Amino acid sequence: MKKPVSPSATSQASLRLHFRNGQRLGPGKIELLECIARARSISGAARAMGMSYRQAWLLVDDMNRLFAEPVVKTCPGRSQGAGGSELTAFGERLIALFRAAERRTAEAVALQLRELDAALAPIAASQTDRDADAG
Numbered sequence: 001m002k003k004p005v006s007p008s009a010t011s012q013a014s015l016r017l018h019f020r021n022g023q024r025l026g027p028g029k030i031e032l033l034e035c036i037a038r039a040r041s042i043s044g045a046a047r048a049m050g051m052s053y054r055q056a057w058l059l060v061d062d063m064n065r066l067f068a069e070p071v072v073k074t075c076p077g078r079s080q081g082a083g084g085s086e087l088t089a090f091g092e093r094l095i096a097l098f099r100a101a102e103r104r105t106a107e108a109v110a111l112q113l114r115e116l117d118a119a120l121a122p123i124a125a126s127q128t129d130r131d132a133d134a135g
Contacts, residue, residue: 032059033071035048063094072088073086
């Protein structure tokens, strides 16, 4: 889901990791993990992110299969007052590693991004409206 761009917004880099086994990890999956940590539930995290439970579950399953250690632990029995989901220690470490890599990436490209920002064509109000409507 694209966020509308404000003419006063600053440009930024984003990080997506492409692993040697063909799998990817990006900011969306990391945000899902952060939401699971807060909600202690995949369904709660899915609602918070505006996605279906199935989509969230599939993403969690992908991440659990991607690494040698699981990222999220699910506990059946939510309807009985128990259960839910929680990040494993590795899941918490994964978030920390990814966010640190994001910060380093942003620092590494800051100078070039400022130069590219300065070279951008002016944004007309009608263009900004079209972009927001298209997203």
